[in-house]
Amino acid sequence: MKITLKIQRFNKEKDEKPYFQEFELEAEPTDRLLDALMSVVTNLDGSLGLRKSCAHGICGSDAMVINGIERLACKTLIKDVADDNNSAITVEPLRCMPVQKDLMVDQGRFFETYRAVKPFLINEEPADGKERIQTPEERSRFDDATKCILCAACYSSCPVIQEKNPAFIGPAAVVNAARFLFDSRDRGMEERLPVLNDENGVWPCENHFNCTRVCPRDIKVTKNINLTKREIKNYNVQQ
Amino acid sequence: MKHHYEAIIVGAGGAGLYAALEASKTAKTAVLSKLYPVRSHTGTAQGGIGAALGNVEEDRPEWHAFDTIKGGDYLTDQKAAQILVEEAVEAVYHLENLGLPFSRTSEGKIDQRRFGGHTRNFGEAPVRRSCYAADRTGHMILQTLYQQCIKNKVAFFDEFFVLDVLIDGKKCNGVVAMELATGEIHTFQSKAVLFATGGFGRIYRITSNAYASTGDAPAVLARAGVPMEDMEFFQFHPTGIYGMGILITEAVRGEGGVLLNRNGDRLMEEYAPALLDLAPRDLISRAIITEIKKGNGIRGDKKIDDYVYLDATRIGKEVIEKKLPDIAGFCRTYLGIDPAEKPIPVQPTAHYAMGGIPTDIMGRVLASGGGDIYEGLYAAGECACISVHGANRLGTNSLVDLIVYGRRAGAEMARFVKEADFGSMPASADEQARKKINALFTGKKGKSRGDIATRMQEIMMEKVGVFRTGEEMKRAITDIRRIREEFNDVRVEDTGKRFNTELLEVLELENLLDIAYLTAVAAKNRTETRGAHSRMDFPERDDKKWLKHSLIWLDGEKYKIGYRDVDISLYKPKARTY
Structure with missing residues (x-):
């Protein structure tokens, strides 16, 4: 045609x-x-x-x-x-x-937000030369977030970044934080909290769901953001 | 602009990043990549990484070594393969400890599944050896390694394209690269350079490889006088999506999928009665083409671009969605089918270069068949040839290679730069690169690069593909020579400096043409059938004459051929049946 x-x-x-x-x-x-x-x-x-x-x-x-x-x-x-x-x-x-x-x-700022959430496993406990044990159920808790390919489609579609707060770290950064926060092997909540709990961290998200709609990897982006918000609240209550 | 680093790593895929992590522990290190981070082709690897963990059934590294050697049709260097499989076990645990989210067994260990050519007890039956993360193992490896590079603050030069390597005698002193954002030429002076630029499947029309897989390091080094090893061995993966070449992982067959011809028969019953659909890739690709030539393809017209079916319906929807979710997605997106309900149309797709830059087991680049090396020059990953894959690579072993030998090369670089000095760097170091770029903008424009690329890919597909004959390859060499000449008249029309992607593509095409030429010449030279190199006019393996690696030197229009011994110290070559 x-x-x-x-x-x-x-x-x-x-x-x-x-x-x-x-x-x-x-x-x-x-x-x-x-x-x-x-x-x-x-x-x-x-x-x-x-x-x-x-x-x-x-x-x-x-x-x-x-x-x-x-x-x-x-x-x-x-x-x-x-x-x-x-x-x-x-x-x-x-x-x-x-x-x-x-x-x-220029995806410079986008990758900056990704790096800011410390997107790597934080766990200083020795692993004894073998794998850390993780059940299939524990593994499935963060499976969705592992699919992210950092294409920045969500970041581009976000009405909050577009119209209100360009300093919001954006959906992909939160998803990649969630990737580790919900990994049973990770111990990094404390280290990531300053960025996530900041006024430009997870909180500016207003549940527009544009990110979820455009994600080419079908990640439930908004859900990951909301789970992260809840996890932070729970953590803060416990402290 | 001039830069100084003790260690330079070119390429940010699995091998490059692992080497960077090792080298940067003690050496001032920078990674140059022509892509943005995490865009490298390692990310597309699907099915798994082979390591004899024995998590779900008994397995041993020596079985893995034997499979690798037999899979490579005895052209594999056996001690290198032994290192590969032994260090694979530790490397997989290391990756897990770094955070790689492997799929798990019910006990919480790393889960493992079957893959082509991986067997228990020296060929008895398929074994569960492939450690996997759904069908996204490469994606997870690339992400995990990049994340570790962030953690360890490795320096990156994103979208830098290497134009030249600076070799003085037998010593490497750095590289010259172009920055895509500005068009500026940069000189990187260093004590050690590692090339890890991946494969060059783009010399073929139907390929699983990314646009970026253009053989940059092999081409740059070949033009600088470095020999290339075993270039005649190029793997066609049996199951690429029909017409597009997109990879459908062997794990589909590992989980129970089968290949069917137009009569609905399991075609592998005839060609590999023991391992069937889990035979090595070279064998299955030949079986598919043979069926097609017999008229048993789905169209049945005996044309080389006919296809067969990969039937995954018998795996069941639940397993597909859980263990092969991306494959299901590809089928829905590109074919409009659900693989749980309909068979997948597939054809062999150009997938992996067994050959490349010759290295020893420390990743050091060899200067000849005699074992002498270039000082400060390293290679790892698909662009290198150690050779652990011999004449045909087993599935999952590419990821093993990246991890084990990327890491070894990085560690060796770190050790080397401690005692090495920077070489001399003349002011004119970037002169050749500048001349080359200028020439592409001046003078009269000849043939279009698109036309040249298409012709190269078709010639290679038709004449240097799964089945080969001397007569056809002779014609291929003549044709490739002609289009290499035509390339001299290709000009870049976009005269801009910033983000000149047209210039980048012309430079990539130059690399592909040089590699296609070396591949065709090396293939015509080897008058036997071994692994992925299948000669209709020499259908038998000929150990007496050809149990040796080939080396080829590029010299403008000419070439020179030499050889290197194969290490067969562990297993005596035997007939290869499955």
């Missing part, structure tokens, strides 16, 4: 402000949007800037705003976003992060 990609372009070396450029091309309904974008890059305009790598939804490189919604270009099929009646697809860079060029955004 014939599709029209309406892509937001911006290169601060020569453009004063972002603008949309249209590309018409042939695509199969079952092609990935990334295939179509790569066809533009390879055959029509090599200067189009985007990131990509694994091309099947694992590496997290190609999150962008497609027809107004955060998605991975490699996990979006043409037929998911276009049909014969409406073959135009709008493609924009992620929100809440500065555009570097075209569809590439």
